[in-house]
Amino acid sequence: MHPAPSVIVFTVLSGAGFGLLGFLGLGRPAPAGWPAFLLWGLGYGLTAAGLLASTFHLGRPERAWRAFTQWRTSWLSREAWASILALLLLAPVALGAWTGVAVPGWLGPLGALACAGAVLSTAMIYAQLQTVPRWNHGLTPVIFAGFALTGGAILSGQTTPAAVLCLGLSGLLALSFRIGDGRFRASGATLATATGLGTIGAPAVFELPHTGGTYLTREMIHVVGRRHAARLRVIAIGLSGLVPALALVVLPAGPGAALAAAVHLTGALAARWLFFAEAEHVVGLYYGQGART
Amino acid sequence: MTSLPPRVERKLGLVIDLDTCVGCHACVTACKGWNDQGAGLSDQDPHGADPSGTFLNRVHSYQVQPAAGAPQIVNFPRSCLHCDKAPCVTVCPTGASYKRAEDGIVLVDAAACIGCGLCAWACPYGAREMDAAEGVMKKCTLCVDRIYNEALPEADRLPACVRTCPTGARHFGDLSDPESEVSLLVAERGGYDLMPEMGTAPVNRYLPPRPKPRPAQASLLAPLLDIQATGIAGWLDRLLGRL
Numbered sequence: 001m002h003p004a005p006s007v008i009v010f011t012v013l014s015g016a017g018f019g020l021l022g023f024l025g026l027g028r029p030a031p032a033g034w035p036a037f038l039l040w041g042l043g044y045g046l047t048a049a050g051l052l053a054s055t056f057h058l059g060r061p062e063r064a065w066r067a068f069t070q071w072r073t074s075w076l077s078r079e080a081w082a083s084i085l086a087l088l089l090l091a092p093v094a095l096g097a098w099t100g101v102a103v104p105g106w107l108g109p110l111g112a113l114a115c116a117g118a119v120l121s122t123a124m125i126y127a128q129l130q131t132v133p134r135w136n137h138g139l140t141p142v143i144f145a146g147f148a149l150t151g152g153a154i155l156s157g158q159t160t161p162a163a164v165l166c167l168g169l170s171g172l173l174a175l176s177f178r179i180g181d182g183r184f185r186a187s188g189a190t191l192a193t194a195t196g197l198g199t200i201g202a203p204a205v206f207e208l209p210h211t212g213g214t215y216l217t218r219e220m221i222h223v224v225g226r227r228h229a230a231r232l233r234v235i236a237i238g239l240s241g242l243v244p245a246l247a248l249v250v251l252p253a254g255p256g257a258a259l260a261a262a263v264h265l266t267g268a269l270a271a272r273w274l275f276f277a278e279a280e281h282v283v284g285l286y287y288g289q290g291a292r293t
Numbered sequence: 294m295t296s297l298p299p300r301v302e303r304k305l306g307l308v309i310d311l312d313t314c315v316g317c318h319a320c321v322t323a324c325k326g327w328n329d330q331g332a333g334l335s336d337q338d339p340h341g342a343d344p345s346g347t348f349l350n351r352v353h354s355y356q357v358q359p360a361a362g363a364p365q366i367v368n369f370p371r372s373c374l375h376c377d378k379a380p381c382v383t384v385c386p387t388g389a390s391y392k393r394a395e396d397g398i399v400l401v402d403a404a405a406c407i408g409c410g411l412c413a414w415a416c417p418y419g420a421r422e423m424d425a426a427e428g429v430m431k432k433c434t435l436c437v438d439r440i441y442n443e444a445l446p447e448a449d450r451l452p453a454c455v456r457t458c459p460t461g462a463r464h465f466g467d468l469s470d471p472e473s474e475v476s477l478l479v480a481e482r483g484g485y486d487l488m489p490e491m492g493t494a495p496v497n498r499y500l501p502p503r504p505k506p507r508p509a510q511a512s513l514l515a516p517l518l519d520i521q522a523t524g525i526a527g528w529l530d531r532l533l534g535r536l
Contacts, residue, residue, distance in 0.1 A: 057410070058408050058409055059406070059407065059409075059424075059427070059428025059430075060406065060407045060408045061407070063387070063407045066386070066388070066389075066407055067386035067387055069387060070386050070387060070388050072296060073295045073383040073385075074384055074385055074411075075384070076384065076409065076411055128384070129384075129414055129415055130491055131414065131416065131417045187490065189417070189490055193487075193489070194417075195355060195367075195487070195499075196485045196501065197355060197357050197502075199501060200357055200359060200502060201364070202357065202358045203355045203356070203367070204357075205353070205354075205355060207354035209318075209353050210348075212344045212345050214346075214351075215347070215423045215425070216413075219410065219413065219414075219423070220413075220414070281414070282417045282491070283416070
């Protein structure tokens with residue numbers, strides 16, 4: 001799939017932002033006064049920047065409000081609802097922490113639940129697609145949740161849980177690469193089933209329907225260099241989890257968390273780029289693509 | 294609404310005969326021509342070095358290698374299959390993408406589409422293309438503005454691709470009626486679904502190429518190549534052969 005920068009930036013920033021907001025909503029940590037303003041501000045800043053970036057990949061951003069209508073069937077619609085609910089529910093909690101005004105205790109946890117809903121809905125947009133076998137399995141939401149929890153824990157300065165989550169995330173990422181590689185073959189889709197010509201022989205592409213590029217070839221049939229991908233996988237696993245874990249454990253709390261956050265977000269961007277770039281859509285079969293591994 | 298209708302009254306669709314399709318792309322051109330009215334199907338840099346455009350129908354060509362003998366060329370038109378379980382409809386966040394209960398046609402309400410592209414991702418068949426000029430998704434409408442159009446002569450109340458096909462490789466009808474011409478054709482010729490493993494339950498069917506007797510010789514011209522010269526030419530031939 002085409003790795004659109006707006007979607008990569010959106011999912012990485014809002015994922016980490018919702019993670020941070022979720023931890024703050026649960027009162028872990030529970031800052032007060034100006035530290036609260038900064039930490040809640042960071043959470044809102046990341047999330048809002050991400051959500052804003054997400055509208056850039058729309059053909060008609062001015063109609064984005066319509067995405068709230070189909071929550072019964074569409075994960076994209078549910079994502080919109082959960083995102084807005086989380087931001088609205090947590091706003092009084094954030095203001096209360098900054099100004100010292102008391103707010104009902106249930107608002108924070110409820111907001112945290114909406115944060116989890118937003119991250120999982122984002123993940124389900126991808127995980128539900130049978131047409132992209134690399135995404136279409138249970139580990140996809142786990143990975144998205146893992147990134148949100150890890151990013152949130154680092155940004156909220158919880159050293160020990162963050163270090164543990166970092167190591168867990170690197171492990172999950174390695175597992176997702178392994179599982180993802182076998183998914184296309186396991187889906188059973190081949191050029192023979194796509195054309196139904198398998199019954200009379202072995203089909204192969206003779207001529208394409210067009211000489212130029214199309215929306216389909218640009219959007220769904222992104223070819224990533226295998227060597228680049230292998231290198232990027234190592235970078236993604238190292239930067240999103242292993243290096244930040246080391247920084248958190250070795251360095252003093254303040255600089256450790258800052259370095260860990262910067263490195264983790266870089267690793268998350270690499271991992272998310274790969275998430276899209278390596279994903280094979282079954283429509284590629286019509287164009288002569290097949291299971292690559 | 295992006296919920297699929299619990300029941301459709303009719304299943305209008307196409308039956309495409311891969312045996313008779315000659316790959317002339319007339320259906321592609323007719324489709325583009327008819328649907329290019331109004332907002333239309335935009336092209337980008339159509340006369341330049343890197344032309345690109347929105348099409349609702351594309352014709353591939355495949356080479357099929359049987360277990361023994363020469364490979365066979367099969368031309369393969371690809372367009373929306375108006376699936377019973379259309380995944381493109383349920384993923385739509387705005388309700389722009391919908392399936393009609395009265396005839397099963399899958400349509401996009403261009404005025405409600407935000408151009409997120411998720412429906413195109415959900416479709417296994419590459420049936421949907423984003424119009425780069427308009428920023429909304431386009432797809433085959435089964436020429437809903439022709440098939441019910443009483444301003445057109447009755448013979449023209451067919452999808453443009455079907456009306457134009459010079460070899461009669463494209464058939465249009467109600468696939469929910471087992472006695473309809475298209476259903477009988479599917480039954481007789483063993484019409485099949487594309488990528489059944491995706492669980493989309495397509496309405497459109499494809500008819501496989503008929504088995505054909507294979508010539509024993511590789512070239513049909515072989516008998517003509519064995520030239521027996523007669524008369525003066527024959528005498529010259531024999532004379533030159535002796536030298």
